[in-house]
Amino acid sequence: xRHHLDFEKPLIELQLKLDELRRSQVSHPLGLQLxxxxxxxxxxxxxxxREIYASLTAWQRVQLARHPQRPYFLDYARQAxxxxxxxxxxxxxxxxxxMVAGFARLGTHRxxxxxxxxxxxxxxxxxxxxxxxxxxxxxxxxxxxRLADKFRLPIxxxxxxxxxxxxIGAEERHIAEAIAVNLREMVRxxxxxxxxxxxxxxxxxxxxxxxxxxxxxxxxxxYSVISPEGCASxxxxxxxxxxxxxxxxxxxxxxxxxxxxxxxxxxxxxGGAHHDxxxxxxxxxxxxxxxxxxxxxxxLEERLRTRYAKFRxxxxxxxxxxxxxxxxxxxxxxxxxxxxxxxxxxSAAPAPAPATGT
Numbered sequence: 001x002r003h004h005l006d007f008e009k010p011l012i013e014l015q016l017k018l019d020e021l022r023r024s025q026v027s028h029p030l031g032l033q034l035x036x037x038x039x040x041x042x043x044x045x046x047x048x049x050r051e052i053y054a055s056l057t058a059w060q061r062v063q064l065a066r067h068p069q070r071p072y073f074l075d076y077a078r079q080a081x082x083x084x085x086x087x088x089x090x091x092x093x094x095x096x097x098x099m100v101a102g103f104a105r106l107g108t109h110r111x112x113x114x115x116x117x118x119x120x121x122x123x124x125x126x127x128x129x130x131x132x133x134x135x136x137x138x139x140x141x142x143x144x145x146r147l148a149d150k151f152r153l154p155i156x157x158x159x160x161x162x163x164x165x166x167x168i169g170a171e172e173r174h175i176a177e178a179i180a181v182n183l184r185e186m187v188r189x190x191x192x193x194x195x196x197x198x199x200x201x202x203x204x205x206x207x208x209x210x211x212x213x214x215x216x217x218x219x220x221x222x223y224s225v226i227s228p229e230g231c232a233s234x235x236x237x238x239x240x241x242x243x244x245x246x247x248x249x250x251x252x253x254x255x256x257x258x259x260x261x262x263x264x265x266x267x268x269x270x271g272g273a274h275h276d277x278x279x280x281x282x283x284x285x286x287x288x289x290x291x292x293x294x295x296x297x298x299x300l301e302e303r304l305r306t307r308y309a310k311f312r313x314x315x316x317x318x319x320x321x322x323x324x325x326x327x328x329x330x331x332x333x334x335x336x337x338x339x340x341x342x343x344x345x346x347s348a349a350p351a352p353a354p355a356t357g358t
Contacts (some may be wrong), residue, residue: 099137
């Protein structure tokens, strides 16, 4: 393991000890018999791995979502899809290498596949802008989604971005408008749309390609309006509060499924997708194919109505009544977790549209 996280140190120590015992058994001139010791370490390693990954905190899952060896968009494009053919340019300004899109096949279905791509090293990260797309990236995605809608091809999006690029150039070319137009148009597309968060799902940068009939998420991915570091610096004025912020944000797959913000949590291989990329790709492919088949079975009217209602329901919250007063709840409200308070005591608020941002 060339890159390991702090909570993985007990596994690293056991693995090093196991490797040392195996080398000693092979190289010792007297042929030491260390099978019992090796078997004992292997058992302990398996138990420790199970215990660690079964009780990960929200912050630890965020760290796994950012793991530099984690499979990225192009890895899944090669392993879960066939005949991926990339297309380029927004026909307005430039080609954004952080947003990758093209036609492919998912099982028996021809689809448009698009998503955000990070880099493996410094040179590639500069090319991909660390997975943070510019306005032209979202306009390229929109151009190709319109093409897919015209030719009745389902759309698959794979999300892995810390957020849209917040630089001056992006603001000058209207990043907020580009994302807002994508939100509006994706609600209207008549073809099925399936989105999957494969790593980071940050703010409007993720939502700009995340309006879909079904939204899936890997168990060690996260989906949030702000990063835990950003939340900690705003609420606690201290980046040391990042783990606390990650818990408060409720950004893990389990929390998102509870709040009906995602439709399924996709299991990962033990230790994370980077430990067995092929298995992770196979699991993702099966989940995407199953949900696509289910959405294709719906009528056009039902599909559009369900998609619109799904996103209109997001952001509903319960209103906490004053002591002694009757409680009121917004119709169809979904509790928003421990951060929901009553800004207007005793009144019910309608469900707002999803918030966007970069």
